[in-house]
Amino acid sequence: MKMCYDPRVFDLVNRLRLEFVLTKRQASRYFCFLCGLHTLAWTLLPSLIRNNLPFDTIESIAWGLQWQWGYDKHPPLAAWITALWMPIRDTLGHDSAFYFLAQLSVILSFWAVWRLAKDLLTPTKALLSVALLEGIAYYNLITPKFNPTTLMNPIWALACLYLYWAIQQRSLFKWVCFGILVGLTILTKLQSIILLIVFALIIFGTKQGRRSFSYSGIYLATGIVLVLLAPHIHWSFRHDFPEIRYALQSTVGLLHRNTSLITDHFYYPLKLLLTQLLATLGFFILLIPLFVKRGAWKYRHHQNPFDHYFLLAITFGPLALTLLYSILSGSYLYSKWCTPYFSWLGLFFISYLPDRLEKWRMRWFGILLLLIFSVFLLGRYSYLYFAPRFLNHFSSDAYFPGKAIANELSHIWDERYKQPWHYVAGSHYLAANLTVYAEEHPVPYFDWDTDQSAWINEYQLREDGAIFVWWLPEKMAVMLPIRVLRDFPNLEFLGAHRFSKVMPGLTSPPPVITINVALLAPRKK
Numbered sequence: 001m002k003m004c005y006d007p008r009v010f011d012l013v014n015r016l017r018l019e020f021v022l023t024k025r026q027a028s029r030y031f032c033f034l035c036g037l038h039t040l041a042w043t044l045l046p047s048l049i050r051n052n053l054p055f056d057t058i059e060s061i062a063w064g065l066q067w068q069w070g071y072d073k074h075p076p077l078a079a080w081i082t083a084l085w086m087p088i089r090d091t092l093g094h095d096s097a098f099y100f101l102a103q104l105s106v107i108l109s110f111w112a113v114w115r116l117a118k119d120l121l122t123p124t125k126a127l128l129s130v131a132l133l134e135g136i137a138y139y140n141l142i143t144p145k146f147n148p149t150t151l152m153n154p155i156w157a158l159a160c161l162y163l164y165w166a167i168q169q170r171s172l173f174k175w176v177c178f179g180i181l182v183g184l185t186i187l188t189k190l191q192s193i194i195l196l197i198v199f200a201l202i203i204f205g206t207k208q209g210r211r212s213f214s215y216s217g218i219y220l221a222t223g224i225v226l227v228l229l230a231p232h233i234h235w236s237f238r239h240d241f242p243e244i245r246y247a248l249q250s251t252v253g254l255l256h257r258n259t260s261l262i263t264d265h266f267y268y269p270l271k272l273l274l275t276q277l278l279a280t281l282g283f284f285i286l287l288i289p290l291f292v293k294r295g296a297w298k299y300r301h302h303q304n305p306f307d308h309y310f311l312l313a314i315t316f317g318p319l320a321l322t323l324l325y326s327i328l329s330g331s332y333l334y335s336k337w338c339t340p341y342f343s344w345l346g347l348f349f350i351s352y353l354p355d356r357l358e359k360w361r362m363r364w365f366g367i368l369l370l371l372i373f374s375v376f377l378l379g380r381y382s383y384l385y386f387a388p389r390f391l392n393h394f395s396s397d398a399y400f401p402g403k404a405i406a407n408e409l410s411h412i413w414d415e416r417y418k419q420p421w422h423y424v425a426g427s428h429y430l431a432a433n434l435t436v437y438a439e440e441h442p443v444p445y446f447d448w449d450t451d452q453s454a455w456i457n458e459y460q461l462r463e464d465g466a467i468f469v470w471w472l473p474e475k476m477a478v479m480l481p482i483r484v485l486r487d488f489p490n491l492e493f494l495g496a497h498r499f500s501k502v503m504p505g506l507t508s509p510p511p512v513i514t515i516n517v518a519l520l521a522p523r524k525k
Contacts, residue, residue: 136280206306311351
């Protein structure tokens with residue numbers, strides 16, 4: 001008997017055999033696996049290689065333990081989070097707690113992208129939108145450093161997600177969440193003003209956004225933002241807006257290195273753009289198997305104009321505004337300040353792909369993803385491990401002997417005074433390390449400067465006593481500032497103390513850090 005084949009059925013079977021399709025459950029499993037692998041790898045390796053937490057993390061912890069509504073560089077949220085996390089680190093007795101906290105912020109960013117991508121794309125493409133972020137340096141190489149800049153990653157992404165939901169669903173609850181997230185964003189870093197401008201462009205520039213003014217949600221969200229910011233604004237006003245002065249000094253102040261028109265207004269923005277292209281190089285390599293041999297790109301016509309405008313704004317708006325600021329002000333801006341700008345880059349590009357993806361593309365994508373993930377991970381920590389041995393490079397804060405310094409000075413204080421050590425005064429990052437690693441967590445008096453240490457009560461410091469510490473470069477005697485010698489004439493100088501940098505498996509003698517130490521005896525014993 002002769003069988004008849006319907007060409008349409010044959011074509012469908014052949015297409016399904018060649019296409020890569022994930023169900024919602026399968027995509028969710030792959031997403032959880034990706035998040036778990038990322039968290040494990042980027043928590044474990046820094047815990048094994050690094051001896052000391054990054055100085056930025058150390059600084060945030062030292063700030064947070066003072067529980068202020070603001071600090072001389074940034075608003076308080078990142079510092080508070082590190083302070084809340086500190087008991088976990090003390091209980092474990094290991095810095096891995098903070099490396100894990102840093103990866104939680106990355107995973108929250110991934111989740112925000114995953115949730116919006118699931119609303120807009122197929123499960124397969126939603127997974128790709130997240131996986132592509134592994135090719136961006138800001139989601140791997142710098143993630144062990146938990147500070148206000150890296151904390152902006154998840155909060156910015158979550159704020160974008162809830163704004164989309166609030167506008168589209170007109171949900172009062174979503175507007176409340178959006179208001180909370182906007183308030184937290186501003187309490188993380190003043191750079192969030194850039195994101196607020198992007199949100200304003202979305203709300204005022206789209207029909208759906210303008211329609212939000214007909215409902216109470218947007219007004220409630222605004223009120224929540226103001227309530228959350230009120231204590232910080234009050235604190236900032238009382239202290240002459242230190243974080244604003246720091247932001248201005250960091251752009252048009254200390255980092256404004258030249259006065260030529262070409263250098264300031266053209267070279268600096270171009271350099272910033274090129275560094276961002278370098279930071280996202282892995283991302284664009286991962287795009288190659290997905291877009292190669294596709295011909296001219298065509299926009300997905302079934303995506304509504306609001307979704308397209310929204311994605312365009314949140315993906316490229318922050319970087320465009322930053323470059324514009326650099327061009328107009330002539331400011332030199334650090335590339336790492338662009339850390340939270342790229343959460344939506346994968347979702348934007350993946351939205352241009354057809355819903356059906358060939359298996360060979362996904363196979364090559366998976367190979368490249370594994371390769372780039374391994375290169376970033378192993379390259380970063382191989383460098384930290386081998387640089388001292390073969391390149392004679394010891395400058396990383398990973399080798400800093402913070403624990404050894406804290407243990408020795410704690411022992412000196414205990415032997416001398418037999419009472420708790422409450423204060424440490426001196427060089428900024430040195431004092432911060434002692435605050436974090438000393439068991440008593442003494443209150444820091446950064447650079448003997450009340451502008452940097454608004455919580456300090458000098459009368460109480462004299463009552464309780466303090467350890468004074470400051471850097472002493474080799475072959476050069478460094479004296480205390482005249483003001484410090486005048487205000488604390490009873491200091492007992494203990495001279496120079498030397499500590500070796502810590503590098504696992506180093507056979508040759510490591511470099512030595514030299515610090516000066518003095519004691520201010522407590523008045524009450």
